[in-house]
Amino acid sequence: MSDTVVPLEGRAAARRKAASGASLDPLHGLVADDLRAVNGVILDNMQSSVMLISELAAHIVAAGGKRLRPMMTLGSARLCGYTGKRHIDLAACVEFIHTATLLHDDVVDDSALRRGTATANALWGNKPSVLVGDFLFSRAFQISVADGSLRVLGILADTAATLAEGEVMQLTTSNDTETSEAAYMKVVTAKTAALFAAACQLGAVVAERSAAEEEALRSFGLNLGIAYQLVDDALDYGAREAVLGKTVGDDFRDGKITLPVVLAFRRGDDEERAFWRRTMEEEQQDDGDFAHAMALLTRHDAIADSVERARHYSAMARDALGLFPASEAKDALLDVVDFCTERVH
Amino acid sequence: MSDTVVPLEGRAAARRKAASGASLDPLHGLVADDLRAVNGVILDNMQSSVMLISELAAHIVAAGGKRLRPMMTLGSARLCGYTGKRHIDLAACVEFIHTATLLHDDVVDDSALRRGTATANALWGNKPSVLVGDFLFSRAFQISVADGSLRVLGILADTAATLAEGEVMQLTTSNDTETSEAAYMKVVTAKTAALFAAACQLGAVVAERSAAEEEALRSFGLNLGIAYQLVDDALDYGAREAVLGKTVGDDFRDGKITLPVVLAFRRGDDEERAFWRRTMEEEQQDDGDFAHAMALLTRHDAIADSVERARHYSAMARDALGLFPASEAKDALLDVVDFCTERVH
Numbered sequence: 213m214s215d216t217v218v219p220l221e222g223r224a225a226a227r228r229k230a231a232s233g234a235s236l237d238p239l240h241g242l243v244a245d246d247l248r249a250v251n252g253v254i255l256d257n258m259q260s261s262v263m264l265i266s267e268l269a270a271h272i273v274a275a276g277g278k279r280l281r282p283m284m285t286l287g288s289a290r291l292c293g294y295t296g297k298r299h300i301d302l303a304a305c306v307e308f309i310h311t312a313t314l315l316h317d318d319v320v321d322d323s324a325l326r327r328g329t330a331t332a333n334a335l336w337g338n339k340p341s342v343l344v345g346d347f348l349f350s351r352a353f354q355i356s357v358a359d360g361s362l363r364v365l366g367i368l369a370d371t372a373a374t375l376a377e378g379e380v381m382q383l384t385t386s387n388d389t390e391t392s393e394a395a396y397m398k399v400v401t402a403k404t405a406a407l408f409a410a411a412c413q414l415g416a417v418v419a420e421r422s423a424a425e426e427e428a429l430r431s432f433g434l435n436l437g438i439a440y441q442l443v444d445d446a447l448d449y450g451a452r453e454a455v456l457g458k459t460v461g462d463d464f465r466d467g468k469i470t471l472p473v474v475l476a477f478r479r480g481d482d483e484e485r486a487f488w489r490r491t492m493e494e495e496q497q498d499d500g501d502f503a504h505a506m507a508l509l510t511r512h513d514a515i516a517d518s519v520e521r522a523r524h525y526s527a528m529a530r531d532a533l534g535l536f537p538a539s540e541a542k543d544a545l546l547d548v549v550d551f552c553t554e555r556v557h
Numbered sequence: 558m559s560d561t562v563v564p565l566e567g568r569a570a571a572r573r574k575a576a577s578g579a580s581l582d583p584l585h586g587l588v589a590d591d592l593r594a595v596n597g598v599i600l601d602n603m604q605s606s607v608m609l610i611s612e613l614a615a616h617i618v619a620a621g622g623k624r625l626r627p628m629m630t631l632g633s634a635r636l637c638g639y640t641g642k643r644h645i646d647l648a649a650c651v652e653f654i655h656t657a658t659l660l661h662d663d664v665v666d667d668s669a670l671r672r673g674t675a676t677a678n679a680l681w682g683n684k685p686s687v688l689v690g691d692f693l694f695s696r697a698f699q700i701s702v703a704d705g706s707l708r709v710l711g712i713l714a715d716t717a718a719t720l721a722e723g724e725v726m727q728l729t730t731s732n733d734t735e736t737s738e739a740a741y742m743k744v745v746t747a748k749t750a751a752l753f754a755a756a757c758q759l760g761a762v763v764a765e766r767s768a769a770e771e772e773a774l775r776s777f778g779l780n781l782g783i784a785y786q787l788v789d790d791a792l793d794y795g796a797r798e799a800v801l802g803k804t805v806g807d808d809f810r811d812g813k814i815t816l817p818v819v820l821a822f823r824r825g826d827d828e829e830r831a832f833w834r835r836t837m838e839e840e841q842q843d844d845g846d847f848a849h850a851m852a853l854l855t856r857h858d859a860i861a862d863s864v865e866r867a868r869h870y871s872a873m874a875r876d877a878l879g880l881f882p883a884s885e886a887k888d889a890l891l892d893v894v895d896f897c898t899e900r901v902h
Contacts, residue, residue, distance in 0.1 A: 260722055260725075261722070262722050262725050262726050262729070263729070264725050264728065264729050265722065265725050313691075316687050316688065316691060319683070319684075319687055338664070338683070339664075339728055340725060340728060342661050342664055342687055343661065343721055343724045343725045343728065344721070344725065346658075346661060346694070346717070346720075346721040346724070347718060347721035347722060347725065349691070349694065349717075349721075350714055350717035350718035350720075350721055351718060353698060353710070353713075353714035353717065354711075354714040354715060354718055357707060357710045357711045357714050360707060362702060362705060362707065362710075365698070365702045365710060366699075366702045368698075369695055369698035369699040369702050370699060372691070372694075372695035372698065373692060373695035373696055373699055375691075375695075376688055376689070376691040376692035376694075376695055377605055377606070377607045377610065377692060379688045379691070380605075380607050380609050380610050380685060380688045380689065380692065381607050383609065383684055383685060383688065384607070384608070384609050
C-alpha cells in the first residue's frame with residue numbers, strides 16, 4: 213500500500229464530503245432488516261447452558277457498539293447484488309470474532325471502560341473475560357462450519373491468526389518510543405484492518421463475484437480499517453469522554469504508542485524525547501504530563517497529521533470501490549469511509 | 558454414562574493390569590514416527606514473523622508434556638488401519654487446541670508452575686499468554702481448513718466451544734463447597750474429556766470407519782479423559798512435587814473444588830463442613846490447614862474413592878474398544894487406560 217499514489221481529487225473530495233456530515237445512517241438504513249437478523253443470530257448463539265456465559269454475553273450485547281464490522285459484510289453483499297441469506301450468519305461470525313478480541317483486549321489492557329460502559333473484566337474479573345472470549349471465538353467457527361464453505365472458513369481462520377499476531381505485535385511496541393511508523397502500521401493493519409478486510413471480502417465471496425471484485429472489496433475494507441484505527445488513535449488525544457465513551461488520554465496513560473506519539477517523538481528534540489521516554493516507556497507520569505504531551509503533539513502537528521495519514525487510506529478505500537457501478541449500496545459504503553475520517557471533528 | 562454397569566471382570570482385570578506397570582511406552586513405540594511428524598508440524602506452525610510468539614511458543618514446546626492427546630489421535634488412526642497422512646496434521650490441531658487452553662488456563666489460575674516448569678504467564682505475564690493462546694487456537698483452525706474436511710472442522714469447533722464452557726463452569730463451581738458430584742462431572746466432561754473424545758474420534762473419521770466405530774472411539778476417549786482428570790484431582794492431594802512437576806495442594810490453596818473435596822464435604826459433619834467453607838470458600842487458610850484437609854480426605858476415603866470412580870470410567874473406556882479386533886494398536890490404547898489409572902500409585 214505504501215507506494216500507492218493518492219489521487220488529489222480523492223483527497224479534495226473527501227474533505228468536501230467531510231464537511232457535509234457523512235454518517236453511518238445510509239448504510240444502516242439500507243441493511244436494517246439484515247442487521248436485525250444478524251442481531252437475532254448473535255443473541256441465539258450467545259446462549260449457553262452455562263449461566264455466566266449468557267450473563268456476560270448479554271452485557272456485551274447491551275453495551276452494543278455500532279456493529280460496524282457486520283454492517284460492512286451486509287453492505288458489501290448488497291453492493292454485489294447478493295440475494296441469499298448466508299451473509300447474515302457470516303456477519304454474526306465477524307462480530308463474534310470482534311467481540312472475542314475486545315474481551316481479550318480489555319484483559320490485556322486492564323481497561324475499565326469501553327464505549328462508556330464498564331468492561332466485562334471490570335465487572336466479572338479477567339477470568340470469565342478470557343474464557344467467554346474463547347467461547348465466542350469457538351461459536352464463530354461453529355457458525356461458519358454450519359455455513360459450509362471451506363473458502364469462508366479459511367478467510368476467518370487466517371484473519372483470526374492475523375488479529376492475534378497484531379495484538380502481540382502491539383504488546384511488543386507498547387512502551388517503545390522508538391517504534392517506527394512502519395512498525396506501527398503493521399500493528400494497525402493486523403490488529404484492526406484485517407477484520408474489516410475479511411468482513412468486506414465475505415460479501416463478495418457469498419455473492420460469488422470475480423476474484424478482481426473480491427480483491428477490490430478486501431482492499432476497500434483493509435484501507436477503511438487502517439483509516440478507522442488512525443482516527444481512533446487521534447481521537448484518544450482529542451475528544452471528550454462524554455461524547456465518545458472513551459477516556460481521553462487512555463493510550464498515553466497506558467504507555468501505548470500510537471501514531472501521534474510516533475510522529476511527535478521523531479519530530480521532537482532531545483528534551484522532548486526524554487519526556488516521552490519517561491512518561492510512556494518508564495510510565496512515570498505526574499500531574500500536568502498529559503497537558504504537556506498534548507502541547508508537544510500540537511506543536512508538531514502530530515494529531516492533525518495522523519488524521520492526514522488516515523485520509524490517505526480513506527482515499528484508497530474509496531478508489532477500491534471504483535470497479536463497482538453506481539448504486540445506493542456503493543454510496544452508503546463511501547459514506548462510511550467519510551464518516552470514519554470525519555468523526556474526528 | 559452414569560447408568561452404565563461396570564462389568565466386574567473389567568474392574569478386576571484393571572487392578573491386575575495396574576499392578577503390572579502399564580505405561581505409555583507401547584503406544585509411544587507404535588506411533589513414534591508419526592509423533593515425530595506431528596512435532597514437525599507443531600514446530601512449523603508455531604513460527605510467526607512476530608518474535609514474541611515464536612519465543613513463547615518455543616518455551617511451551619520445550620516444556621513439552623506427554624503429547625498424550627495427539628498420541629490418542631495417532632493411536633486411534635492406527636487402530637482403524639488408516640494408512641494416509643491426515644492424522645498427522647489433525648493430531649497437531651488437537652495439541653494446539655490443548656496448548657491454547659493451557660495458556661488461558663494458567664492465566665485464569667495464576668499458575669506459576671506447569672509440569673515442573675515456570676508457566677508462560679509467570680515468565681512473560683498474562684498478556685502474551687492470552688494472545689499467544691488465541692494465535693495457537695487460530696493456527697489449529699488454519700491447519701484443519703487446509704485438511705479440508707467440514708466434518709473435522711465441525712468436530713474441532715464444537716470441541717473448542719465445549720472446552721470454553723467447561724472452563725467457565727469450573728469458575729462458577731470454584732470455591733463452592735456445595736458443588737454436587739453431578740455438577741463436577743459436567744465440568745470434567747467438558748473441560749477435559751471432550752478433547753480426548755475428539756482426539757480419538759478423529760482417528761476413525763480420517764479412516765472413514767463406520768458410525769458405530771467412530772462412536773466407539775469417541776466414547777473410549779471421553780471415558781479415558783474423565784478417568785484421567787479424576788486421577789489428576791486425586792494426585793493433587795497425594796503425590797510428590799518432584800515426581801509430578803505439580804505442586805501438591807495447588808487445588809486446595811486455590812479453593813478449586815475437585816472430586817475428593819466434593820466427597821469429603823458431603824461425608825463430613827457440620828464442623829468439617831465449616832472447615833471446608835472457611836478454607837476453600839472464603840480461602841482463609843492457616844498453617845496446618847492442608848494437613849487437616851488431608852486428614853479429613855483420608856478419614857472419608859475421599860482420595861481412594863475418587864480413584865475408584867476413575868476406575869469406573871476406565872472400565873467403560875476399555876469396553877468401548879470391544880468392537881475392534883485384537884491388534885497391537887488396541888493393546889497399546891488399553892495400556893494408556895491402565896497407565897492413566899495406575900499413575901496414582
